Every structure is written in C-alpha cells, then in structure tokens.
C-alpha cells in the first residue's frame with residue numbers, strides 16, 4: 062500500500078504524519094510552530110518533521126501540506142496570510158522544500174484539507190455539497206461542490222472568517238472591520254470577554270468558568286452562540302449545502318454551546334430543510350490526513 066506524508070502547519074503547532082491509503086496515521090510528530098520567529102524557523106521545523114517521518118520509509122510517494130492563508134496550489138505558494146504567522150506571506154513552500162526532498166509536494170489551504178479528510182473518511186462522504194467551518198484560534202472555511210474544492214479567482218474562496226458580521230466592528234488583520242472571525246473563534250470569544258471585563262482569559266479558561274455561574278461568561282458564550290448561528294444561517298442561504306461540518310479546537314468545548322446554537326439556528330433560519338449541521342468526524346488530525354489524501358489524489362497509483 063502506498064504511503065504519503067501529511068503536514069498541517071498551524072499558528073501554534075505543526076503536525077506531521079505518515080498516512081496510508083485507508084486514512085490511517087502510521088506515525089506522527091508534533092512540534093511548536095514558533096511562528097513569531099519568522100518563516101525560516103517554520104521552514105526548518107517543517108523540514109525536520111519530514112526528515113524524521115521519511116527515515117527508513119520506502120513507500121512514501123509524496124508530501125501534502127496545509128497552511129493557513131490564500132494558497133496558490135499551482136505554484137505551491139502562500140500568497141497572503143492575514144493571521145498570526147510572522148513573515149509567512151509570500152513563501153513558496155514547494156520551492157523551499159523541493160531542494161531538500163526528491164518527492165512531489167502539494168500545498169493547500171488548511172481548512173480545505175480538513176474538508177478533504179471529511180470527504181474521504183468523514184462527514185463529507187456521499188454529499189452533493191458541503192461547507193466546513195474550522196473553529197479554532199481563528200475561523201477557517203472550505204466549500205466543496207460536486208466533490209471539488211472551490212478555490213475562487215484568487216485562491217480566497219471559503220475565507221468565511223472574513224465575511225462581515227458587524228459593520229464597523231472590531232478591526233481585523235485583513236484590513237476590514239467587523240469580520241466574523243473577530244467574534245466567532247477562540248480569539249473572538251477572548252475579545253468579547255475582555256471588552257466586558259477588561260480581563261484577558263484564554264477561551265479555554267472562559268469555557269472552564271461556564272459552570273461557575275459568572276454572568277459575564279454566560280453573556281460571552283451566548284453572544285458566541287448567536288453569532289455562530291447567524292453565520293450558519295448565512296451559509297445555508299448562500300450555499301444550501303447538504304451538510305455544514307464544524308471542526309477545529311472549539312468543538313472540544315461543544316457541551317457548552319452546541320445545543321443552544323442549533324436551537325437558535327432552527328428558530329431563526331427561514332428554511333432549514335435539506336441541510337444537516339454536524340461536528341467533524343476527525344478533529345485533531347484531519348489536516349494531516351487531508352494532506353495525505355491530497356498526495357494520493359494528485360498521483361495516480363500506477364506511477
């Protein structure tokens with residue numbers, strides 16, 4: 062059976078794994094990204110992960126890598142990233158790595174790889190169209206129609222985090238004001254809590270305080286719930302997919318928000334028929350598995 066390397070570059074961690082053709086992870090490595098130290102540090106870590114994974118492996122046929130940002134998949138380049146990785150915009154990941162590894166290298170947007178994983182062995186199977194939301198530190202998105210990822214005219218399709226939720230709202234790194242990501246994400250929850258209290262807590266701590274009855278925590282979470290439900294109503298009306306699949310780290314805290322979010326959606330969306338809202342089947346490793354699938358899809362098995 063063929064094997065592929067899948068890499069998921071995130072703002073805090075870089076994950077890598079060897080994937081087989083059934084989607085199993087045979088070996089994996091995680092390193093801190095140290096994104097604030099710039100592109101050379103991140104590239105060094107990606108190389109280190111690949112070198113460690115590939116050692117003594119004979120059947121690896123390629124490397125599939127996910128990164129945040131608008132990814133030019135033809136050039137293998139990160140065109141623009143408005144997130145928190147210093148100096149990462151403009152990196153041609155394929156060129157940088159090709160001088161070290163004699164394997165085909167494919168690059169995709171990280172949320173698109175979550176979608177690829179879900180379409181392969183998760184919730185996206187047997188659908189006509191589905192939308193993925195990745196709720197983590199930020200908010201990513203991916204749109205699949207008829208088994209194809211939509212990339213858009215300039216690789217920005219699915220940047221759902223930068224649709225505007227509040228006109229003239231919180232400033233976003235992309236240059237707009239009131240982007241959905243500023244409200245519907247881990248960082249968004251932290252900002253909401255900070256605005257109410259002047260205290261900075263991580264989203265994890267805020268969720269941990271849910272059971273203690275603190276009024277500002279309740280308000281913070283209920284604003285997050287409404288904002289997420291409103292985004293889902295927009296997606297329902299715009300795309301009308303079979304499924305909206307929600308992944309990302311915040312899904313681990315879903316006991317605090319899932320049911321009221323679905324209730325708000327059902328009570329406020331004009332027509333909910335035809336669309337199911339589900340959590341992603343693969344949470345922590347979907348980017349790595351999707352990276353492997355990206356390789357298998359791009360290299361025919363008799364090559």
Ligand SMILES: [Zn+2]
Pocket residue numbers: 222223233234235236237240242
């Ligand atoms: Zn934005």
